[in-house]
Amino acid sequence: MSEETKEQEQKEALYKYESCTDEKIKEIALGCINKHIFTSQHVRDANDIPHVFMAYGLGGSAEHSEWMRENDIAVFYEYMNKAAPRGINGNPVFFSHSFLSENDWKRVLDKVEKIKSALEDV
16 A cells, blocks of 8 residues: 555545444533534524634635535534634624534434423423
8 A cells, every 4th residue: 555545544534524422412412402502503594604613614615615515514513612702693603613414413303302302201
């Protein structure tokens, strides 16, 4: 295997999206319920997403967009305690964020519904 091939494989492994564990899905779901996590799904106007998640807005290169498509990225999220002191259009602003794939986002939504249902039964 050539040195160039090894470097390419290392780069691909570094940038590969890893699906969330069940524990992480539960943590994100609880964070959404408790309003400790803000997601791109909370943003009313999709044009505001690059302004809310500044790292995406400032670093949205073609390579980054391609990576998002390849990894089926559906949602950005961040913990509210990492929000900047000012917001935009009623939304918080973050200088960092994490991603969720379409599949992981569906798992989060399912977990949110299960938790809400369990809370209603109490």
